[in-house]
Amino acid sequence: MSKTVRYEHVNKIFGLGTKNEVHALKDISFTIEEGELFCLLGPSGCGKTTLLRNTAGLDTITSGKMYYGDVDISTIPPYKRNIGMVFQSYALYPHMSIFENVAYGLRVRKTPNDIVTKKVTEVMELVGLQEELKRNPSPTALSGGQQQRVAIARALVYDPDVLLLDEPLANLDAKLRRYMRAEIRRIQKATNITTIFVTHDQEEAMAVGDRLAVLRKGVVEQIGTSDELYNHPKNAFVANFIGKMNFFNAKVVASGEKETIAEIEASGIRVAIKADKRHVEPKMGDTVLIGGRPEYLAVSAEPSEKSIPGTVRIIQHLGSFIRYEVQINSDISPVTLEIDMDSLQPGIHEGDSVFVTFDGSRVALFSPEGREL
Amino acid sequence: MSAKYSMIENGAETNKIKKFFQKDFSQFIVFAIPMIFIGIFLLYPMAITLIRAFWAPAEYTFKFTGWSLEGFRTFFGTKLYLKALGNSIIVSLSVTLLCILIGVPMGYCVARVKIPGKKLLVSLGILPIIMPSFVGAYTWVILLGNKGIVRTALNFILSPFGITLPSIYGMFGMILCMTLTYYPFVFQMAYGAFSGANALLEESAMLMGAGKARIMRTITLPLIIPSLGAAALLVFVRAIGNFGIPAVIGGNNYVLPTLIKFAYGGAGDINLASSIAVINVVITGLVLYVQKYIVNRHEYETISATHTEIKQHTGVGARIFAIILCLIVLIFSLLPQLTIIVMSFFKRWTGLLPTDFTWSNYANIFKKSGHELFNSFFLSIVATLMCAIFGSILAYITERKKPKGAALLDLSIMAPFILPGTVVSIALLSAFGGNGFMKLTGTYAILIISYMIRRTPYVYRSVAANLTQLNPSLEEASTISGATWFYTFRRVSVPLIMPSIIAGSVMTLTTLLQELSTTILLYGPKTRTVPIQIFNAVNENDLGRASALSTVLLVVVFIIIYTMNTRKGTDLSSSMKM
Numbered sequence: 001m002s003k004t005v006r007y008e009h010v011n012k013i014f015g016l017g018t019k020n021e022v023h024a025l026k027d028i029s030f031t032i033e034e035g036e037l038f039c040l041l042g043p044s045g046c047g048k049t050t051l052l053r054n055t056a057g058l059d060t061i062t063s064g065k066m067y068y069g070d071v072d073i074s075t076i077p078p079y080k081r082n083i084g085m086v087f088q089s090y091a092l093y094p095h096m097s098i099f100e101n102v103a104y105g106l107r108v109r110k111t112p113n114d115i116v117t118k119k120v121t122e123v124m125e126l127v128g129l130q131e132e133l134k135r136n137p138s139p140t141a142l143s144g145g146q147q148q149r150v151a152i153a154r155a156l157v158y159d160p161d162v163l164l165l166d167e168p169l170a171n172l173d174a175k176l177r178r179y180m181r182a183e184i185r186r187i188q189k190a191t192n193i194t195t196i197f198v199t200h201d202q203e204e205a206m207a208v209g210d211r212l213a214v215l216r217k218g219v220v221e222q223i224g225t226s227d228e229l230y231n232h233p234k235n236a237f238v239a240n241f242i243g244k245m246n247f248f249n250a251k252v253v254a255s256g257e258k259e260t261i262a263e264i265e266a267s268g269i270r271v272a273i274k275a276d277k278r279h280v281e282p283k284m285g286d287t288v289l290i291g292g293r294p295e296y297l298a299v300s301a302e303p304s305e306k307s308i309p310g311t312v313r314i315i316q317h318l319g320s321f322i323r324y325e326v327q328i329n330s331d332i333s334p335v336t337l338e339i340d341m342d343s344l345q346p347g348i349h350e351g352d353s354v355f356v357t358f359d360g361s362r363v364a365l366f367s368p369e370g371r372e373l
Numbered sequence: 374m375s376a377k378y379s380m381i382e383n384g385a386e387t388n389k390i391k392k393f394f395q396k397d398f399s400q401f402i403v404f405a406i407p408m409i410f411i412g413i414f415l416l417y418p419m420a421i422t423l424i425r426a427f428w429a430p431a432e433y434t435f436k437f438t439g440w441s442l443e444g445f446r447t448f449f450g451t452k453l454y455l456k457a458l459g460n461s462i463i464v465s466l467s468v469t470l471l472c473i474l475i476g477v478p479m480g481y482c483v484a485r486v487k488i489p490g491k492k493l494l495v496s497l498g499i500l501p502i503i504m505p506s507f508v509g510a511y512t513w514v515i516l517l518g519n520k521g522i523v524r525t526a527l528n529f530i531l532s533p534f535g536i537t538l539p540s541i542y543g544m545f546g547m548i549l550c551m552t553l554t555y556y557p558f559v560f561q562m563a564y565g566a567f568s569g570a571n572a573l574l575e576e577s578a579m580l581m582g583a584g585k586a587r588i589m590r591t592i593t594l595p596l597i598i599p600s601l602g603a604a605a606l607l608v609f610v611r612a613i614g615n616f617g618i619p620a621v622i623g624g625n626n627y628v629l630p631t632l633i634k635f636a637y638g639g640a641g642d643i644n645l646a647s648s649i650a651v652i653n654v655v656i657t658g659l660v661l662y663v664q665k666y667i668v669n670r671h672e673y674e675t676i677s678a679t680h681t682e683i684k685q686h687t688g689v690g691a692r693i694f695a696i697i698l699c700l701i702v703l704i705f706s707l708l709p710q711l712t713i714i715v716m717s718f719f720k721r722w723t724g725l726l727p728t729d730f731t732w733s734n735y736a737n738i739f740k741k742s743g744h745e746l747f748n749s750f751f752l753s754i755v756a757t758l759m760c761a762i763f764g765s766i767l768a769y770i771t772e773r774k775k776p777k778g779a780a781l782l783d784l785s786i787m788a789p790f791i792l793p794g795t796v797v798s799i800a801l802l803s804a805f806g807g808n809g810f811m812k813l814t815g816t817y818a819i820l821i822i823s824y825m826i827r828r829t830p831y832v833y834r835s836v837a838a839n840l841t842q843l844n845p846s847l848e849e850a851s852t853i854s855g856a857t858w859f860y861t862f863r864r865v866s867v868p869l870i871m872p873s874i875i876a877g878s879v880m881t882l883t884t885l886l887q888e889l890s891t892t893i894l895l896y897g898p899k900t901r902t903v904p905i906q907i908f909n910a911v912n913e914n915d916l917g918r919a920s921a922l923s924t925v926l927l928v929v930v931f932i933i934i935y936t937m938n939t940r941k942g943t944d945l946s947s948s949m950k951m
Contacts, residue, residue, distance in 0.1 A: 058576055079582045091573035095595045095671065104591075105581035158581065 002194045003069040003161045005032040005055065010064035012050055012218075024050045026218040028064070032211075035192040037185065039209030041202060043241070047218040048198045049166060055196060056164055057081055068161055081162075084155030084193075088167040090147050092139035098129075098150050099136045105158040123153045126187060145176045152184070156191060163188070163195040169204060181208045202242050206230070214238050234279055236289055236366040245291045246337045248328075249368070252282045260365060262288055266328050266335065267308040273365045280367040292363040294340035299324050299354045301347050307355035310337070315350055324348075326356055403859070404770050407763040411785055414822050418804035419788075422796075425647035425803050432641050435806045444648030454649075457627035462656070464547050464619075464628060465612040471552040472559045472608045477601065479556075479702055480563025482695035487685040494699055496938060498560050501706045504930065505887035505904060506554040507617020508923040509709035511911045513550055514622060515722050516712060517541040522725045523708070542624035550618045553706040555608045562604035566597040572683040595671065602668035606791075609660055613653070614793025616890035621911055629653045630795040630890060637799065637894060647803055650796040657791050710927060717920035734921035742906060742922060749903040752817065753885035756824035761878045763825065764832025765870060769862070772840040773848075790830035794890030797827055802894065815897025823891045828884065832877030839873035879937045883930045 012025040024047045032038045040048040053059045055066065057078030066074045073081055084105075092101050099120055100107075106116045124133045127149040132142065139147055148168060155163055168184065169177045185208050188195050199205050205212050206226035214221045214229065214237075222234045226242075233239035236247065250262035250271070259272050260282045271290060282288055299312070310326040313336065324339040337356060348354060429441035448454045483494050501509070516523040518541060528537055539545040570593065578588045616630040623631060629649060637646040686692070716722055720729035738746075767786055771779045789797055801823050805813040813819040847869065851861040867874075889904045896905055903922055910919035 056580055058580075077579075078576075079579045079584060081580075082582070083580055085577060085580045087573050087577060089571075089573060091571065091577040093574060093592060104578065104583070108578075108582045108584075108587065154577075154581070 002035045002192055004034050004067070005038075005162055005194060005196065006067040007031075007051075008065040008067070010051075010054070010066060011062045012047075012054060012059070013062045016062060024218050025054070025061070028218075028220055030213065030220060030223055032194060032196065034194055037188045037195045037197060037208060037210045039205040039212040040196060040198045040215060041205040041209075041212050041241075042200065042215035044200055045217075046215040048200075048215050050218075051215070052164055052166055052196060052198050055162070056083055056085055082158075082160050083162045083164060084158070084160035085164040086148075086151045086155050086166065086168045088170050090139075090151040090171075092147055092150055092154075094138065094140055096138075097136045098139055098142070099133060101139060101150055102154045102157050104154060109158055111158075119157050120153075123157045126156070126190060127153045128183075129153065144172050145180060148172065148180060149183075152187060156187070156193070160193060163191075163193045165195065165197045167198055167200070169199070169201075177204070178207075184208060206242070212242075214241060216241075233364075236291065236368070239291055239364070239366065244294050244338050246294065246297060246335075246339075247289045247291050247366070248335070250288050250290045252284055252286045252288055255282045255284065262290060262365065264290060264308070269306045269308065271360050271363065273363065274361070277362075277364040280365055282365065287368055289366040289368050290363050291366050292358050294323065294338045295321075296362045297337060297339040297356060297358045298341060299326060299339055299345060299348065299356055301345070301352070301354060303355045304357060306360075307357045310354055310356055312348060312350055312352050312354055315344075315348075317344075324354075326354060328356070403766060403862075404774075407767050408770075408782075410763065410825075411767075411782075414801070415789065415826050416785060418800035421803040422647045422650055422800040425644045426651040428644040428647075430642050431644045435643060435803075438644065444645045445652075447645060448648055448652060453627065454632060457629060457632045458652070460544065460626050461613055461628040461653075464544065464551065465609050467548050468551040468555060468612040469605050469609045471548070472556040473601065473605060475552070475556045475702055476559025476561075476604070477563045479699055480560050480565075481567050482698055483560075484564050484567035485683065485685055486691050486695040487687045488692055488695050488699070494703070495561070495564060496934075497703050497707065498564075499557050499934075500710070500931075501554050502557045504554075504710055505617070505889070505907070505923060505926060506550070506615065507621050507889055507904075507911075508713060508887075508907060508919070508926075509554060510546070510550045510618045510621040511916065511919065512709040512712040512716070513541055513546060515716065515916070516708065517546070517549075518723075520724050525725065542622055543626050546622040547618055547626070547628075550622065551612050551615060553709075554618070555611050556702070556706065558607045558611070559601070559604045562600045563597065566600040567593070568683065570596060570683065575683075598671040599668050602664050602671070606661065606664045609664075610657055610791040610793075613657060613660075614795070614890065616793075616795055616893060617908070620908070629656075630793050633793075633795040633799060634893060637802070643799070643803060643806065646799045650793075650799045653793055653796055657793075661791060713920045713923045713927065716916055717924045720917050722916065731917070734917040737918060738921055738925065742903065745901050745903045745906045746925075748900055749886055752820050752824065752900075752902065753882055753888075756821045756828065756885055757878050757882040759821070759825050760829045760832050760881045761874055764829045764877060765836045765867070765874050767829070768833045768836035768840060768870075769866065772837045773845070786833050787830050789827045790834075792827075794827060794888070795894060797823055798891045798894035801826075814895070815900065817900055819895050820892060820900055820902075823895055824885050824888065827891060828881040831880045831884075832874060835873040835877035835880075836870050839870045843869055875937065879933060883933055886930060887926055 007028045007030055010025055010028040011023070014020075014022040014024055028051065040051060042048045050059065054061050057073070057076065061074060064074070065072055068081065092098075093104070096104070102120045102123065103116050106119060111119070121130070121133065124130055129146060129149050132146060139150055142150065148171075151168070165184070169180055172180060181204055184197070197205070197208055199208075206229075209226065211223060211225055212229055213223045216237055222229060222238045224232075229238060229242045233242060233245075236245070239245040240247075249265045251265065252260060253263050253270065254261040257275065259274050260278060261270055261272050262282070263270050273290070280286075280288060300307070303309070308328055310328040312324055313327050314325040316323040316325075318340075321340045321342055322344050324337075324341065326337045326339060328335045328337060339356065426444055427440055427442065429438040429443050430447075431438045448458075479498070482488070483491055483498075488494075515521055517538065518524065521541075524538055524541075531537065541549075574592055574596070575588050578592050583591070613628075614630060615628075616634065619626070619628045619631045620634070627635065629652070633646050633649050633653070636642050636649055686695075716727060717734050718730055718732070719727035720731050720733075721727065767782070770776065771783050771786075776782070801819060802814065805819060813822070848861055848865055851865045852858075856864070887904050888902070889908060892902055892905055893908070896902065903926060907919045907922045907926075910916075910922070
């Protein structure tokens, strides 16, 4: 049975009352729906793994409540929570065959032998290891990707209420990682078990998750679908963590109900930003950030109206697009922009002086606070 | 035409020779010396011993006495000898079993239960193996003798159950003393295995719903079998090779090492002693084989893991149990050391408490033991330095160069580790005792050689363990930067393995300072060491003198260990592994 997972004002403080007190989770409240594949995303040290370990019961939260469905599980020991978990290092038992590894949770539940065999066979088919199961080797004899599948099978075999995945793809090479994230999504949708997937890789989270939560320093910054987070980030941190965002320092020169006009410090260009692209309450004279995705910016060899002069540092050919790194010499501090364009601009080489233009209708306004990780 | 040809050939020839001399030979020279040493002083003596075992009985002679099976016939035809064989097996197996029963729970308690002073417990828990074991034996005579204080106390506690303790002289005493001396091997390894285990394996079992007992039975214990097997073997070979304890409190219960001493020292029959040595080696070999068989079936590649800290039991009951268990074991195993220190200030201790306080035991050391102290330190330090050099070079060869026959080289270096000290002595005596090509009996050289042969495994194992964890690319980087082999060895390899060289050397030095079983057969009037003097004093019942000398050893050994423990990165336990 799949269940919702709900957090209410969850706090976790390590070393409470000591010198080394660390407030790892700060007043976390949100709900993960039944059968949802939910990603916890954030830089290392943001608290995502702490939240997962507390959800599993391997650590106990300092205050707040956690629910599986309607049941308060905050103080229930992990072995009574009926959860499955896949660890980053898989934690397969080297002294057991892969069959016994997968069967472990069933043996604990005193399942009769014939049902154990049936269930293990089924789940191994689901993860695509039916051939390996026939040879039934020790897990150490398997490749990284196969070990990963065994770990998933082991966590799924006893129909847990919730499945927890702690950076499950971190130990795989890039190609296998892309393949396995699709596999994980396929398996999750096939079983429809509420799943929490922890990762620090935004591309992985966007590809896998139904919804994502972005964490920073123990705080949930934003929750939403990949599309919402990418196109409507609430602040500069989320904007730059989910994909890349280029920021210009700017000053508000006029602000009304419909739009705000800000002047970019590096060039004196004025940009009008629509109300729905404002993520800050702008007042006259405020310092703000104007943010634009790499694909909203362009370079050209010739100056034009509203272009900012800079120098091309690096040109990277990335297959479907070309990335230009351009340095703008601002009065305050030099800014390096990443600009993605569909094709190579003729006559522009590394080291050349260029002019940067951008689509004023698509940039957004952010508060300068909290831009760093 | 032909002249031209030969000129070309000549040119090629000189080129070859030139190239030959341009090669970097330093490593071959460095490697050759310890290998030659092993050949002459280990393999050759062992071969001679094996041959002598099939010679006719000899009386105080090393000359060829004719081929014969008389040695083995005597052994298997004499009740005394067969009983010694039985005693050896019973004592060693019981000691091994008891050490596991004490060491594993204690290791678990210290690693996994939240109790105060863990570091102190681990340090105290290593002391018994570092302290001279035969010294401990006679203190039990004081404590558990007929009127001994511990016997009186224990009999009082046990009297309601109708149990009285058996006599300390004999099997009971030997098993007790050896268990309390050797349990640290199991304790230290169990502690290491339990605290170093991958916490995720247990956590994942818990998430799948397994209770504590099941996790223990299906995950925790099966995973420590390899280290446990290694520790058990170590205890067994120590117990079967121990000379001091049976010599002091065995009474008329002979075991194999005391029997060898009896055959050689008493009857002067080196050939009979060789026969017994061969039997001893066969038994040890059999046990080694059985142990390897069991452990190999449980040997796993560990899948590398990110390190998460292992949860500790915090329940009040578990904590109280753990503290009481540790305290009882530590008090019993450290009681001998305390007794020695107290005894060293008294003349007699025959009743409950010692009598006749005196300083004269210490005053006598300076008068009568100056030469022995010099001998002990001189021999131990020289042998330790040689062991450190040979051990690290040999470890480097087998671990890094992996030459053909590396396994054989490894086996011959480690062989003396599992051979009883008396066997090594008999081997050296057979080879260099009489009419051999070198006569070394009674010299410093034979003692240093025997020490080196027996203790090189400490540094060897410690360094080898360190090298396996050291990425070879560190050395490759140096080679690529243009360094010669010797420069790389000196500037990169040695500094990196230094902690393990030090750990191994400390084990070597501290055990050599109290060495008895090898020395007892090899020493001469000029090369008597402090342990020999203590042994003689015990036999003359001069316990005050023996205790004062032992206290000096204890203090020296303790200072060495303490100094080393304050250094980071040196781990004694790695030098004890096989």
